[in-house]
Amino acid sequence: MSEKTYLQALNEALRHEMERDENVFILGEDVGQFGGCFGVTQGLFDDFGSERVMDTPITESAIVGAATGAAVSGLRPVAELMFVDFIGVSMDQLFNQAAKMRFMFxxxxxxxxTLRMPQGAGISAAAQHSQCLESWFMNIPGLKVVIPSTPYDAKGLLVSAIRDDNPVAFLEHKLLYGVSGEVPDENYSIEIGKADVKREGSDVTILATSKMVYEALEAAERLKADGIEAEVIDPRCLMPLDKETILESVKKTHAFVVVHEAVQYAGPGAELAAMVADEALDYLDAPIKRVGAPFCPVPFSPPLEQQYIPGADEIVEAVKSIR
Incomplete structure (x- = not known):
């Protein structure tokens, strides 16, 4: 293994799959010579040319529509939206067409x-460029939702997403691009729909997604000083969801806290909390707690933005309220 950033891991996954399968191509705004808004496609234009790394007009409806048509025709497009917030422009192409075609035929x-979409707050990009919208995608049958937190997971899951015969919403937190970790140099895949236990514990299950995995791990270390051993689980995928791993953990710890950066109201944690309540209520010794962002647009002001983003403090407080 080599030490690689999250961004480098994604770039490697794209390169490996483009070398392996000539049907894989990339499209999006500035993904070509510029290398992508955040640099994920850097170098690929030089190696694969303009027919396989295609710059598009600034129109998300055309990007998602073209990707859908290409996929149905037998290609394997990897489309990039510069920010997940722009998905609203291409709702019909994704939700009514791509996600439903296999069923309707x-x-x-x-x-x-594969639809790659950077999301998340923390760079003062303001309300229209900082949202976490994974709960939108979770609500659409026919669409898989992948949300990796580590470089290792990012590479293996992107490979699996590209090889999958169904549309995949692949969500990347912008602040994770610079995070480093050990990543194999060779090509490999991680099963879509398989959670990962990032830290074992016996007293409370903390389910966290994306960047919040790191906040949960920090909270777990702080809780350890108070004699509370937290188990931290990263679902890695929200659809399909690895319910078995989550429920087995809850049955062991008898307490459940779910954490995400998306707004708490009707966020992904609402479904995850409901699932645990439906299927493991008898094992719980305390109420389920959710930690998420407040129900308001993401502030531009850096101090306000930091107040908006949930973190280890809120997770510790939630755990201590039930333990």
């Missing part, structure tokens, strides 16, 4: 399309 049509 009785399984005869495949839509092997």
């Amino acid at each position: 009785g399984g005869k049509a495949k839509v092997p399309m």
Whole structure:
């Protein structure tokens, strides 16, 4: 293994899959010679050319629509939206077309399309460029939702997303691009829909997604000083969801806290909390707690933005309220 950043891991996954399968191509705004808004596609234009790394007009509806049509035709497009916030422009192409085609054609049509979308707050990009919208995608049957937190997971899951015969919403937190970790140099894949236990514990289950995994791990270390051993689980995928790993942990710890950066109201934690309540209520010794952002647009002001983003303090407080 080598030490690589999250960004480098994604770039490697794209390169490996483009070398392996000539049907894989990239499209999006500034993904070509510029190398992508955040640099994920850097160098790929030089190696694969303009027919496989395609700069598009600034129109998300065309990007997602073209990717959908290409996928149905037998190619494997990897489309990049510069920010997840722009998905609203292409709702129909994604939710009514890509996600439903296989069902509406009785399984005869495949839509092997990956839609990469940076999301998250922390760089003062303000309300229209900082949201976490994973709960939107979770609500659409036919769409897989992947949200990796580590460089290792990012590379393996992007490879699996590209190889999948269904449309995949692949969500990348902007502040994770510079995070480093050990990543194999060779190509590898991680099963979509398999959670990962990032830290074992016996007293409370903390389920955290994306950047909040690191906040949960910090909270777990602080809780350890108070004699509370927290188990931290990263679902890595929200659809399909690895319910078995989550429920087994809850049955062991008898307490559950779910953490995400998306707004708490109707956020992904609402479904995850409901699932645990439905299927493991008898094992709980305390109420389920959710930690998420307040129900307001993301502030531009750096001090206000930091107040808006949940972190280890809120997680510790939530755990101590039930333990």
